[in-house]
Structures are given as C-alpha cells and as structure tokens.
Amino acid sequence: MPEVAAAHAEVREVLGVSADRAVFEPLTRRDGAGATVWRVTGGERSALLKVLSRTRETGVAWSASNDPRHRHFWRREAWLHRSGLVRVWQPYGVRAPRLLECVERPDGDVALWLEDVRGEPATAWSPARHADHAHRLGVAQGAVGAGEDAPWLSQRCLRDHTSDPAAGGALLDDEAWRHPLVREHVTPGLREDLVRLRHDRAWFLTVMESLPRAFSHLDHRPAHLAGDGAGASVLLDWSFAGDGALGEDLGTYLPECVLGLSLPAAGLPGLAKTAYDAYLHGLRTSGWRGDEHLVRLGVCASVVRYEGLAAALLTRTDAARADDGDPRPAAPRPGHRELSLVLAHVAEQAAEARILAPQLGFPQAPSGR
The missing domain is CATH 3.30.200.20 (Phosphorylase Kinase; domain 1)
Known part of the structure; x- marks a missing residue:
C-alpha cells in the first residue's frame, strides 16, 4: 500500500x-x-x-x-x-x-x-441530543458571527453545490415517476413542488447570499459529528468551511439526520421544530440580537441545496448499492419512503421561504408571481 x-x-x-x-x-x-x-x-x-x-x-x-x-x-x-x-x-x-x-x-x-475521536457518533444520537447540538451551534455562530475572512475560506459554497445543470433532468422523466415504489410513497403535488424549486433556484441562492453572514461548516451532518465524552460536539471534515448564511448549517443538518439514517423520517418535523428553537435560543444566549425571521429564512431557503435529491428518489431501489470498484464499504442509504418524506420537508420549507422573504423586503420568487 x-x-x-x-x-x-x-x-x-x-x-x-x-x-x-x-x-x-x-x-x-x-x-x-x-x-x-x-x-x-x-x-x-x-x-x-x-x-x-x-x-x-x-x-x-x-x-x-x-x-x-x-x-x-x-x-x-x-x-x-x-x-x-x-x-x-x-x-x-x-x-x-x-x-x-x-x-x-x-x-x-x-x-x-x-x-481519532471515539465518542458516540451522532448517527446514534437521540432527538434530544441533536437539539442540544443545535443549541451549541447557535451559541457558537452567534458569538463568532462571520469571523475572520481568510483568503482560503469558501465563498458561494451553496451556489457551487447546486451548479450541476443536469441535476434537474430526473424531474422530467415521466417513466421514473411512474415506478411503483415512487408512486407508492410520493405525496400528491411533490413533483410540481420540486420543479418549482428547480425553477426558483437562482432566487433562493440570491436570498441566501443576502442574509446575515456566519462562519459556517457547510457540510454539517450527523456523519461528521461525535460526542467527546465531556459534553462537547466534535465536528469533522471542515473542507468546505467558510462564508455561509446564518441558519444555513442547521438547514443542512436537519434533512441529513434522515438521509444519514440517524432519525426515522417520521421524526423530522418534530426535530425540525425543537432543533430550530434550540438553535435560536443559542443565538440569543450568545448575545445575538438580530431579527429571528432572517434566521428562519436562512434555515428554510437553504433547502435549495436538496433540489437535486429527486434524482436519488427516482433512480434508487431499497436494495440498490453503488458499485464503483472501491473496496471500502458503501454507507447504508435511505429508501423511497424516507427520501419522499425528506423531499416533502424540503418542499414545505421552500414554500415557507417564498412567503417569508417578501415580508422581509426580498423580491417575490418568480413562481410566486
């Protein structure tokens, strides 16, 4: 070797x-x-x-x-x-x-x-422990704010993440949407909601880039977290870190709790509420005194990063596994039911962002006109 x-x-x-x-x-x-x-x-x-x-x-x-x-x-x-x-x-x-x-x-x-951090991996955390981490994250981002702008920190990371022009191709595949596993689990109107999110991508990115800034991890998921035995959260893989919107890391974290199989999809709405409340409380605890509606908008609009997730729903079966010749084991992946519930959460967050943004002085989303 x-x-x-x-x-x-x-x-x-x-x-x-x-x-x-x-x-x-x-x-x-x-x-x-x-x-x-x-x-x-x-x-x-x-x-x-x-x-x-x-x-x-x-x-x-x-x-x-x-x-x-x-x-x-x-x-x-x-x-x-x-x-x-x-x-x-x-x-x-x-x-x-x-x-x-x-x-x-x-x-x-x-x-x-x-x-080599050997504490409890976040993929095994309870919802209460995830909310506790959200509180810590709120305190940290509220206290540090945008932080130091070193010349090698990432900028416009979310825009880079969603830049693949082919990502929306799955939305146009009528045959894939007729697959029995997809039809069984997809809620009415979800396809139209995802098409709308794809159509509004540029608007969502502009909103996210105009919100209050925070030094951010930008790949914030349970797979990159563990406890250290002393109460702290240990966050791994900082390769994307840099400029993000306040609330963006939390907006990534919540769907990833299901996508990383840390939480059943049915528990996502409850965690989304308790973790957001904990994050906001953490911000306030740090002394942050900004408009909490801007934080909420950051959490909701950040779901634009998942506009390509429909491809996973449409091309995956529960038993499918990647086979790319890599000898290392592939991580387990969520099935159609979990993916469809995460996408429903994404659609709901996007709809809330379209309502909230004009109330805060942003232009309406194109699909809202």
Whole structure:
C-alpha cells in the first residue's frame, strides 16, 4: 500500500511505532475535497490520517480545485487546522478533532494526522441530543458571527453545490415517476413542488447570499459529528468551511439526520421544530440580537441545496448499492419512503421561504408571481 510507505516517518512521529507495525483501515469512499481517510492503529494508540491531494486519482465524481474560494479547494482543511481557525467554536461546545501532525509530502500531497475521536457518533444520537447540538451551534455562530475572512475560506459554497445543470433532468422523466415504489410513497403535488424549486433556484441562492453572514461548516451532518465524552460536539471534515448564511448549517443538518439514517423520517418535523428553537435560543444566549425571521429564512431557503435529491428518489431501489470498484464499504442509504418524506420537508420549507422573504423586503420568487 503506497500510503504505508509514504507515512513511514509520520507513523513513528505520531504513534511511536514503526509503520510495519501499524494497521491502516480505510474509512471513507470519498471526501468533499478529494481526500482519502484511514484510521491508523499502532499498539494502543490510533489516529486518523487524511491525505489531501490535488493531482492523485481519488475516485470522486468531481475534481479538487486550486481556487482558494471554491467549495472543493483541496488545501483548505490543512490551512484551517494550521491557522487555528478550526478551533473558533471550541469555547462554545463545538470543536474540531485535535491536529497531531501536518506533513507536506514530497509528491505534493498534504498529510493531516488528526485525533481519532471515539465518542458516540451522532448517527446514534437521540432527538434530544441533536437539539442540544443545535443549541451549541447557535451559541457558537452567534458569538463568532462571520469571523475572520481568510483568503482560503469558501465563498458561494451553496451556489457551487447546486451548479450541476443536469441535476434537474430526473424531474422530467415521466417513466421514473411512474415506478411503483415512487408512486407508492410520493405525496400528491411533490413533483410540481420540486420543479418549482428547480425553477426558483437562482432566487433562493440570491436570498441566501443576502442574509446575515456566519462562519459556517457547510457540510454539517450527523456523519461528521461525535460526542467527546465531556459534553462537547466534535465536528469533522471542515473542507468546505467558510462564508455561509446564518441558519444555513442547521438547514443542512436537519434533512441529513434522515438521509444519514440517524432519525426515522417520521421524526423530522418534530426535530425540525425543537432543533430550530434550540438553535435560536443559542443565538440569543450568545448575545445575538438580530431579527429571528432572517434566521428562519436562512434555515428554510437553504433547502435549495436538496433540489437535486429527486434524482436519488427516482433512480434508487431499497436494495440498490453503488458499485464503483472501491473496496471500502458503501454507507447504508435511505429508501423511497424516507427520501419522499425528506423531499416533502424540503418542499414545505421552500414554500415557507417564498412567503417569508417578501415580508422581509426580498423580491417575490418568480413562481410566486
């Protein structure tokens, strides 16, 4: 394995054992910026090794970027850790894993050696624990605000995320919508609601980019969270971090609780209310005194990131699994019922955003005229 050879000196420095005594366990099929991740165990110690690469083939469906502001800028996470900016929320109960070593390799890759967090994964959290995390996030974002604008933090991340012009093609596939599994679970009018969201995409992005700003994780999901045993939330994978709208991280987090199989889809409406209330209370606790309706708009309008989720609903069967030749296990995926309920939540949030935005001085959405 080439990683073992490249990491020989690093393993001894981090774990205190020779590389031939270390076990490399691949953990993920892909990473947002084209990184690959292993758990490396040597004796009684372990660490996560995350190799950031601009040029090496990583198997992801997109290419890492050299643009420091782009969503997929490949070096961002290394600079976040080196600068200490990744710890900006730590005083408020949301922290990053500790950096153990950062190595610039001769081949141009960057090796991040990070704390192996062994606390309870958020995919196993109760709804109350998810709401507690939402409160911590509110305190952190309220206290830090937009934070420091380093030149390598992402900008317009949501726009990059929704930029695929082919993402709406599934909405036009009449045959796919007639599939028995789709017809069984899709609520009346959902297809029209998703077409409307696709049509209004530019309006939603303009609204999101005009809302109060907050330093944001921008890939905020239970799969990237764990407890640390001391009450704090440990947030992983900061490769997209940068400028976001207040409420955007929470708006991402809520559907991901179902998409990541942390929560049954039937529990999403209840969590959406309790987590939003907890987040808003956290903002107020931090001393934030802004207009809470703008926060609500940020949460609701952020669902534009899921306008391409219909493709997953229409192309998936409950037993289907990706087969891309990657030896690492694929994560379990939600079935048609869960996806349809998440999409119904997305449609409801989008409808609320269209009502709320004009009340706050924004133009009406095109489909609302």
